[in-house]
Amino acid sequence: MKSHIMIKPQSSPSPEGDQSSVTWPIKRIHRNRAERSEVDDYVVVEEPLEIVLNDRSIAVLMRMPGQEKDLAAGFCISEGYVRHARDILIIHHCGSGLPAPGEEETDDGTGSRNRVELMVAAEGLLTPKGPDVLRLIRSGCGAADVTALSETLPHLPSGFTVAPSLILGLGKAMRDLQKLHHMVGGTHSAAIFEATGQHVTxxxxxxxxNAVDKALGFCLLRRIALEDKVLITSGRASYEMATKAIRLGIPVIATISAPTSMAVQLAQDRGLTLIGYLRGGRMNVYTHANRLVGA
Incomplete structure (x- = not known):
């Protein structure tokens, strides 16, 4: 069965929107001032998102509202629940009120905005390793169970190359795109770039x-190839983060933070170029520096 999904590119949620942030009255205290000022401050919104795959709840993600379909698709494919984006027949954000651009569906707006339902062709369903239970995935830590998945992951081809000078500029390029973080704080970012430095999403x-899954899902649902892209993230590069990149064929992942030992070992074993501490005009290349032309 072939997917009939047609979704046009859409922008990331606006920092001015009322879904991603709210105002909250606070008392502001300064070290060198006696008075306390009362002001309204922005707070980033955190809500659960239930993902239902072929009528079965598979996860509840604690996330910031916005890009729910991208998040659900990116999660299901990068976590090994669904084989390919083309296997997704229907993806429906309950309670969204309006159909996605180019998507033929109706929604009366009465459902919960905190649920995404996917219907996937039988041949596209996979069974990830680990317990078959509904997982509550906390916003900062990812899945609680870390299993030995390396034997199920592909070995990435070595043909892709990119200039080190370009990578060095992508950390700032991603930070410049973090409109909500600049206004509210408290958010992570993930961005995907071409080898030329062109911003994809x-x-x-x-x-x-979640930020990574949203960026990946954006590309997957729009049939944007990932095998010649660079993934930049703001959070630490964990084993699970490396797994997502490898499973989807991304050859280079760089973070402005640090990698973990398991991520480095997995990247070395599966041919992933893993870069950390991408900031201040420097970076640490932990694995497969051969992809960086001139490195």
């Missing part, structure tokens, strides 16, 4: 894994 969320 960027996403923000309270969870680093």
């Amino acid at each position: 960027q996403a923000e969320d309270i969870g680093r894994h």
